[in-house]
Amino acid sequence: MNDSAQPFMFPPSDSARPDADALYLAxxxxxxxxxxxxxxARRQKVDLRQISILALVDQYLTYIExxxxxxxxxxxxxxxxAAWLAYLKSALLLPKDEQEDPSPEELALRLQLRLQRLGAxxxxxxxxxxxxxxxxxxxxxGAPEGLRTDRKIVxxxxxxxxxxxxxxxxxxxxxxxxxxxxxxVMTLDSALERVSAMLGVTLEWMEIRDFLPPHASxxxxxxxxxxSFVAALELTKRGRAELEQDxxxxxxRIRRLKDSTSA
Amino acid sequence: xxxxxxxxxxxxxATLFAAEEPMTVEALATHLxxxxxxxxxxxxxxxxxxxxxxxxxxxxxxGRWHFETAPDLAHLLRRxxxxxxxxxxxxxEVLAIIAYHEPVSRAEIESIRGVxxxxxxxxxxxxxxxxRPAGRREVPGRPVIYATTPVFLDHFGxxxxxxxxxxxxxxxxxxxxxxxxxxxxAMRFEPDEADEADDESSEAS
Amino acid sequence: xxxxxxxxxxxxxATLFAAEEPMTVEALATHLxxxxxxxxxxxxxxxxxxxxxxxxxxxxxxGRWHFETAPDLAHLLRRxxxxxxxxxxxxxEVLAIIAYHEPVSRAEIESIRGVxxxxxxxxxxxxxxxxRPAGRREVPGRPVIYATTPVFLDHFGxxxxxxxxxxxxxxxxxxxxxxxxxxxxAMRFEPDEADEADDESSEAS
Numbered sequence: 001m002n003d004s005a006q007p008f009m010f011p012p013s014d015s016a017r018p019d020a021d022a023l024y025l026a027x028x029x030x031x032x033x034x035x036x037x038x039x040x041a042r043r044q045k046v047d048l049r050q051i052s053i054l055a056l057v058d059q060y061l062t063y064i065e066x067x068x069x070x071x072x073x074x075x076x077x078x079x080x081x082a083a084w085l086a087y088l089k090s091a092l093l094l095p096k097d098e099q100e101d102p103s104p105e106e107l108a109l110r111l112q113l114r115l116q117r118l119g120a121x122x123x124x125x126x127x128x129x130x131x132x133x134x135x136x137x138x139x140x141x142g143a144p145e146g147l148r149t150d151r152k153i154v155x156x157x158x159x160x161x162x163x164x165x166x167x168x169x170x171x172x173x174x175x176x177x178x179x180x181x182x183x184x185v186m187t188l189d190s191a192l193e194r195v196s197a198m199l200g201v202t203l204e205w206m207e208i209r210d211f212l213p214p215h216a217s218x219x220x221x222x223x224x225x226x227x228s229f230v231a232a233l234e235l236t237k238r239g240r241a242e243l244e245q246d247x248x249x250x251x252x253r254i255r256r257l258k259d260s261t262s263a
Numbered sequence: 264x265x266x267x268x269x270x271x272x273x274x275x276x277a278t279l280f281a282a283e284e285p286m287t288v289e290a291l292a293t294h295l296x297x298x299x300x301x302x303x304x305x306x307x308x309x310x311x312x313x314x315x316x317x318x319x320x321x322x323x324x325x326g327r328w329h330f331e332t333a334p335d336l337a338h339l340l341r342r343x344x345x346x347x348x349x350x351x352x353x354x355x356e357v358l359a360i361i362a363y364h365e366p367v368s369r370a371e372i373e374s375i376r377g378v379x380x381x382x383x384x385x386x387x388x389x390x391x392x393x394x395r396p397a398g399r400r401e402v403p404g405r406p407v408i409y410a411t412t413p414v415f416l417d418h419f420g421x422x423x424x425x426x427x428x429x430x431x432x433x434x435x436x437x438x439x440x441x442x443x444x445x446x447x448x449a450m451r452f453e454p455d456e457a458d459e460a461d462d463e464s465s466e467a468s
Numbered sequence: 469x470x471x472x473x474x475x476x477x478x479x480x481x482a483t484l485f486a487a488e489e490p491m492t493v494e495a496l497a498t499h500l501x502x503x504x505x506x507x508x509x510x511x512x513x514x515x516x517x518x519x520x521x522x523x524x525x526x527x528x529x530x531g532r533w534h535f536e537t538a539p540d541l542a543h544l545l546r547r548x549x550x551x552x553x554x555x556x557x558x559x560x561e562v563l564a565i566i567a568y569h570e571p572v573s574r575a576e577i578e579s580i581r582g583v584x585x586x587x588x589x590x591x592x593x594x595x596x597x598x599x600r601p602a603g604r605r606e607v608p609g610r611p612v613i614y615a616t617t618p619v620f621l622d623h624f625g626x627x628x629x630x631x632x633x634x635x636x637x638x639x640x641x642x643x644x645x646x647x648x649x650x651x652x653x654a655m656r657f658e659p660d661e662a663d664e665a666d667d668e669s670s671e672a673s
Binding site for chain 3: 034035106113116117122124126128129134135136138139141144145146147
């Protein structure tokens with residue numbers, strides 16, 4: 001009933017790893033060279049500081065021999081350890097003066113210190129595992145409601161933004177009215193009348209600009225020029241006048257055809 | 264400080280605490296190896312009394328017992344974190360249109376605004392509590408129509424919608440721009456559009 | 469029957485009952501909108517005292533607070549099927565080495581154990597959430613170093629690493645020092661050796 005409170009699932013043990021087993025000795029919990037030594041040390045039931053490394057090495061080598069006899073496949077590090085320990089044993093048995101550096105005593109001490117440290121760790125590991133553990137000895141709430149933090153947005157605006165926005169909408173979408181200013185123009189009819197009248201005065205060539213009202217505003221002058229030009233074209237078409245121009249943008253001249261008066 | 268709780272009371276307390284589901288008296292009795300159901304019932308009653316003034320209550324529902332948060336503290340489980348955010352321009356326009364023309368349908372809002380209105384904009388206004396659906400217009404399609412709420416009046420410091428300045432007052436205040444400037448605004452349309460897009464995307468987030 | 473619990477005490481009780489994870493004083497203060505952490509701490513202490521004799525306890529582990537069942541009721545709550553599967557011996561040793569030596573590199577773990585540590589062992593501990601990589605040691609090769617987590621403290625009912633069983637004794641005995649250091653100390657073989665050992669333990673602590 002408390003399944004969810006126990007996320008701590010472990011594979012049963014490292015020793016269950018199939019491919020590691022071939023070169024891995026795991027008998028009665030022995031896992032490696034130091035482990036094996038440590039276990040042997042414990043079986044002597046003495047303080048590691050007092051233990052005879054020589055005796056320990058003896059036991060280890062005996063064990064390896066026996067294991068070999070049982071046709072167990074031994075891990076390479078076991079054999080290295082065994083070789084090293086055999087050397088250590090022989091060195092410890094040799095007279096002192098023939099020894100090299102580091103001395104076998106030093107090696108033995110180092111081994112002892114390592115065993116001591118590993119022994120200490122194994123002991124505290126066991127004490128740690130024996131504590132009141134969650135999911136085994138103590139249990140958490142089975143069905144906690146859970147805490148949730150909802151983010152809530154508080155919108156903010158103000159009167160001015162509101163009426164300003166409305167003003168903009170109204171302004172943007174108001175019907176658009178276009179005013180066209182009443183500009184001074186000379187119509188084609190009045191230009192025709194004016195040009196015809198002036199052509200009647202003389203038979204000489206006259207520049208078309210001379211037909212424009214002299215005191216008109218620039219806008220009216222431009223309108224009059226355009227109208228007078230069209231009027232000149234119209235009169236020429238009717239056969240009442242002729243036009244001439246020396247080149248592009250050169251002054252445009254107009255004169256009455258002689259016989260047109262009779263016509 | 265407290266009277267020592269009885270052993271059975273402690274056992275029930277721990278069991279119900281660790282239980283993933285509410286438990287019946289029978290299940291509790293079986294679990295704890297107690298033969299007398301009456302004993303369990305009495306201990307449950309004592310436990311319930313103990314928790315009556317506390318932040319957690321022991322309750323029975325349909326014959327099953329469990330711990331739950333005291334009803335007056337339920338709000339602690341759902342904490343709301345407030346975040347103040349300014350209304351986007353698009354949303355402000357829609358809100359203004361609703362305020363001035365209510366009740367209005369979405370199509371009407373769009374025709375007044377002259378711009379398509381994303382669905383999120385109305386959602387934001389309803390989330391803010393300023394706008395509510397106010398029925399349907401009895402025309403083909405029966406569109407939902409929207410109106411403002413008292414919360415809206417409150418937030419904007421209005422006694423009633425009649426307090427909103429009229430068109431003439433807006434014009435007097437320079438808020439209703441003359442035609443030429445409206446033209447200009449229309450020409451500016453592109454950058455504005457980009458602003459709105461920004462606003463609306465932030466609303467959605 | 470009981471004195472009325474204070475409002476903050478009730479709020480903390482409800483919050484910690486409902487919480488899915490242990491909570492720090494800071495998280496509790498934020499959640500409940502209490503400004504003074506000292507106030508929260510005081511209320512937690514009162515709440516802890518209230519629960520001391522009950523079937524459920526309020527505990528602090530690595531600065532985070534949670535409710536759990538009383539340890540003496542373990543026998544009532546253990547299920548037929550063990551919920552915490554046994555950790556392999558290799559994994560328990562590695563865990564102990566990390567906890568007592570942290571932060572520690574894999575090579576250092578191996579030198580203590582005298583055995584190669586299979587990659588799976590550290591994985592298992594990290595998957596359980598008890599161990600985490602804690603940066604790299606600034607030595608050649610920059611090896612990753614490992615340390616324990618608050619979840620580790622939680623699971624093993626430790627308020628802090630100072631509560632690790634026997635850690636003071638191990639430190640005093642120099643058993644947490646590297647072999648090389650111990651070798652040097654032992655080889656010096658001087659009468660004031662005891663003094664030195666003391667010095668080293670005080671340095672280490």
